[in-house]
Amino acid sequence: xxxxxxxxxxxxxxxxxxxxxxxxxxxxxxxxxxxxxxxxxxxxxxxxxxxxxxxxxxxxxxxxxxxxxxxxxxxxxxxxxxxxxxxxxxxxxxxxxxxxxxxxxxxxxxxxxxxxxxxxxxxxxxxxxxxxxxxxxxxxxxxxxxxxxxxxxxxxxxxxxxxxxxxxxxxxxxxxxxxxxxxxxxxxxxxxxxxxxxxxxxxxxxxxxxxxxxxxxxxxxxxxxxxxxxxxxxxxxxxxxxxxxxxxxxxxxxxxxxxxxxxxxxxxxxxxxxxxxxxxxxxxxxxxxxxxxxxxxxxxxxxxxxxxxxxxxxxxxxxxxxxxxxxxxxxxxxxxxxxxxxxxxxxxxxxxxxxxxxxxxxxxxxxxxxxxxxxxxxxxxxxxxxxxxxxxxxxxxx
Numbered sequence: 001x002x003x004x005x006x007x008x009x010x011x012x013x014x015x016x017x018x019x020x021x022x023x024x025x026x027x028x029x030x031x032x033x034x035x036x037x038x039x040x041x042x043x044x045x046x047x048x049x050x051x052x053x054x055x056x057x058x059x060x061x062x063x064x065x066x067x068x069x070x071x072x073x074x075x076x077x078x079x080x081x082x083x084x085x086x087x088x089x090x091x092x093x094x095x096x097x098x099x100x101x102x103x104x105x106x107x108x109x110x111x112x113x114x115x116x117x118x119x120x121x122x123x124x125x126x127x128x129x130x131x132x133x134x135x136x137x138x139x140x141x142x143x144x145x146x147x148x149x150x151x152x153x154x155x156x157x158x159x160x161x162x163x164x165x166x167x168x169x170x171x172x173x174x175x176x177x178x179x180x181x182x183x184x185x186x187x188x189x190x191x192x193x194x195x196x197x198x199x200x201x202x203x204x205x206x207x208x209x210x211x212x213x214x215x216x217x218x219x220x221x222x223x224x225x226x227x228x229x230x231x232x233x234x235x236x237x238x239x240x241x242x243x244x245x246x247x248x249x250x251x252x253x254x255x256x257x258x259x260x261x262x263x264x265x266x267x268x269x270x271x272x273x274x275x276x277x278x279x280x281x282x283x284x285x286x287x288x289x290x291x292x293x294x295x296x297x298x299x300x301x302x303x304x305x306x307x308x309x310x311x312x313x314x315x316x317x318x319x320x321x322x323x324x325x326x327x328x329x330x331x332x333x334x335x336x337x338x339x340x341x342x343x344x345x346x347x348x349x350x351x352x353x354x355x356x357x358x359x360x361x362x363x364x365x366x367x368x369x370x371x372x373x374x375x376x377x378x379x380x381x382x383x384x385x386x387x388x389x390x391x392x393x394x395x396x397x398x
Contacts, residue, residue, distance in 0.1 A: 320349035
């Protein structure tokens with residue numbers, strides 16, 4: 001028992017926590033060699049937290065410990081864990097004591113704080129049935145601080161252009177990391193030229209329109225204040241009016257999914273033009289075919305900006321055999337240019353662009369009908385097809 005009465009101090013702070021918890025428990029013990037046979041104090045992983053173990057206790061001591069009915073004072077007199085460097089008399093961390101799997105375990109009520117240095121002190125002489133109070137076994141440890149993480153930012157807001165129709169239907173807000181959800185409208189403001197917030201500008205949905213990763217929010221301008229001759233517009237007027245200046249403002253207080261505020265506020269200033277009430281015309285698109293044998297992108301140019309998310313998703317390129325070609329699409333130039341880079345070189349022959357008729361412009365007019373449908377419009381002007389095709393030819397290069 002000589003080893004039990006020797007004071008022992010060892011550090012557990014030299015091993016990064018992430019590494020330590022990834023290793024088998026036997027490898028994260030910091031007990032020095034040459035002390036086998038006596039109790040040691042070690043930091044161990046338990047699920048997603050760290051606990052303190054007293055290991056190497058005599059089985060008879062463990063049996064007696066398992067049977068005691070001690071209060072907190074007696075347990076902390078046997079094993080205390082406190083923040084190092086606060087002077088004598090610092091309180092022990094709150095937690096529970098348990099004899100289990102051949103060890104005495106202290107599990108803190110609150111996880112150890114990375115960066116803080118702790119001191120665990122075990123008094124072998126205060127075990128049940130002992131009367132001596134010799135030197136204690138002491139361990140100091142500190143979980144390393146987590147690596148610094150770049151703060152979350154607003155990466156982009158679409159439409160990206162600075163002039164928008166007064167009947168704009170939606171914004172897309174893109175973030176660099178997943179955001180908190182549930183009260184987004186507290187952090188989004190539409191301001192007029194005087195900096196005054198426009199009340200009721202957005203359609204507030206109980207189920208917010210997030211993508212699967214929580215990186216993109218779709219924000220709808222209240223459609224009731226866009227369409228003419230409906231209640232909200234008649235009562236409160238339009239949200240946007242042609243010829244005026246506005247700012248979409250995002251609060252820096254908006255926490256991301258980890259509870260951290262944004263890196264800073266974000267403001268998108270824009271002016272408004274007359275309402276856009278016409279359907280996009282795909283026959284007016286300019287298609288620039290690449291040369292056969294290359295993997296150069298196919299480029300499609302629209303005379304008007306289109307809905308960024310739909311423009312990116314609703315176009316498909318079909319090869320000479322009618323099958324969809326795999327590849328990567330991108331939308332640029334203020335949402336007027338779509339490009340497609342194939343996975344394999346282009347083949348000579350007739351291709352076509354298949355365009356889903358649900359594609360919309362900035363005002364929500366899709367390829368088949370305008371957002372604000374005029375019931376007196378001649379039926380013959382409407383497109384009823386679900387998919388519209390634009391053929392193009394891929395030829396051999398010069």
